Amino acid sequence: MLEVSIIRNQKDRVVEGFQKRNLNDAAIAELDNIIALDDERKSVQTSLDSILAEGNALSKEIGELFKSGKQAEAAELKEKVASLKETTKELENRHKEIKDQIEEKLLSLPNVPHTSVPKGKTPEENEVFKAWDKEIPQLHANALAHWDLAEKYDLFSLPLGVQLTGSGFPVYKGKGAKLQRALISFFLDEATNAGFQEIIPPLLVNRHSARGTGQLPDKEGQMYYCEKDDLYLIPTAEVPVTNLYRDALVSVDELPIKMTAYTPCFRREAGSYGADVKGLNRVHQFDKVEVVVIEHPEKSYDTLMTMVDHVEGLLKKLELPYRILRLCGGDMGFNSALTFDFEVFSMAQKKWLEVSSVSNFESFQANRMVLRFKDTDGKNKLAHTLNGSALALARIVASLLENNQTEDGIVIPEVLRRYTGFEKI
């Protein structure tokens, strides 16, 4: 959620940013509506405050009159105060109404893209921030896609998931399951070594949490929901982990707060069917290790780059061909100010698969969550929040299986062998 002060004081930047997101004029006009409402809010509050001040002063007098036994005069004042009540009520209602309207409008506005975000509408217009500069190796002639490899080596089964749950819920078996566990341990160890504190959060969250990180109201349809208890299954560990600091006031020297968590992620992926969803490319439940950082506003972009480096390091160690994209305004998420996507090339499918998304949300989430820090000047300020996948498992597994297949088995990358206990599938 944007701050009204940003809309007021940096309107040109906001408008420019919204144009990058290809928002229509109506959305941009909302900015003026918000400012107008805020002006009204101020004037209503001024009137309301002075009436309340008058009432408070009179009530105090009444108290003193009672004490000194002047009942008649007190009764007279009582009537006077009572006459203020109606106006007070009216102003209070109007004040609340305006505040709600402003909030509703603010919630519908996306974050302002960072200046470095390129213009563009579709994923094709994303900027290649770092290309894969080596040759992509060729697979042998009988190379298979990961869903065929899964069958050949009995690594995971989607039909069994259908039997248990429905489509998009893979069941991992044998070495396939071990590989999952190995990757999770590897990613967590790498994050811990990089200074992230490991967290094991709940997998269900309440609506306050879902709202805090921006899943509500924008992405309600994407989450699984338990109606009876009014709880949501997390679509990413970002939600519970970032919300650990909802309504928090931290000291400036606690920053940066660096956390990591492994969780399964649940996404309804409503409306997405077709070729992209084959195998593990898009599933309803997948495992992911997430990194979350709460940072000082002046340092958040440096921190974003260290997170990008961290994720890049993981892909290098896994020896996968990857590239880094800087998302264009049209492809960037609602909450983000700047996002880098990581894609791994799948040699069997001959296409890039998104395996990580690293973003700076600036104060957008912090404003919703009221996540503040006490700065060195003693003032409370909104912190910046950042997060990234480090990494998402399902597609990493898909590309590992495909890219590492040989005529006589699938080779496990060196760094994973101490976790898997085997070198080859």
Next chain:
RNA sequence: GGAAGAAUGGCAGAGUUGGUUUAUUGCACCGGUCUUGAAAACCGGCGUACCUGAAAGGGUACCUGGGGUUCGAAUCCCUAUUCUUCCGCCA
């Protein structure tokens, strides 16, 4: 699931016969004295948000959320949520 109790400013913790408590006090924090330096001690400052003002300052709201009684509520009533304890169930 049943019963009882509780929810106060960054933390701890007073205050519940309604009106100089719009919040005692301690810790933490900031400034100062002392000291070679630090600690201790002592002195002073210190909640949050919003409105107003060039500033100094002034005002309003906030004692878990929502509603009510009253001229006036942290304090009384209703309601929701959460926590604690006991009982029941259970890994």
